Amino acid sequence: MLEDAEISRILVIMAHPDDVDFGSAGTIARWTDAGIGVSYCLVTNGDAGGSDRSVSRADMTLIRQAEQTNAAKQVGVHDLHFLGYPDGQVEATLGLRRDLARIIRLLRPDRVVCPSPERNYWRMGISHPDHRAVGSAALDAVYPDARNPFAFPELLAEERLEPWTVREVWIAASPAPTNYVDITETFPRKVAALRSHVSQISDPDGLEQMLRDRLARTATEGGLPEGRLAEAFQVLQSG
């Protein structure tokens, strides 16, 4: 696994606003504290989210973009890219792979964070079809699309985007995590990031305790000492 000191830029690719904050915000706050530049790429605007039927879906798009932008600020992230795919209908198409290869070549990250393309049979909610499709397309964009000059040749010919090799991938919500990050110190900022998703949080008062319980369980699974909180990832060498 690469040391954070070897990393200057990280790209987080997720399906919906709030995915990054549930799975990774505590870890991201540690990275930005260490001076690493972090960017987000959100494939959808989360326009199928929330339970308030009186909010138009066009309004929901704007609300969720604003909420994700606020959440990102809580953990030191200011560079966000929304691809605008329809929420709930994402497939791992060649078009999505090209869009993700484009953003990888544009931002040239050392490390990519993405969802798992695998179904997690223990936690249904984290295996949303959009998450699995984005995980699959993101891994294909890392290898081979972004690094191969002959994959989507128009990216090079028309947009002058040189091939780029991402060195490491961190899969969030993997059924087979390999790395546990202690986020006890950054936990309050993760909670603040999640509270920014006002349209999605039905029980803001219970949120902190729910997160604390879940992250404490993750820490225990990872062998961290009693009282610590952790986020878990499956880390792949890709470069």
Ligand SMILES: [Zn+2]
């Ligand atoms: Zn999601």
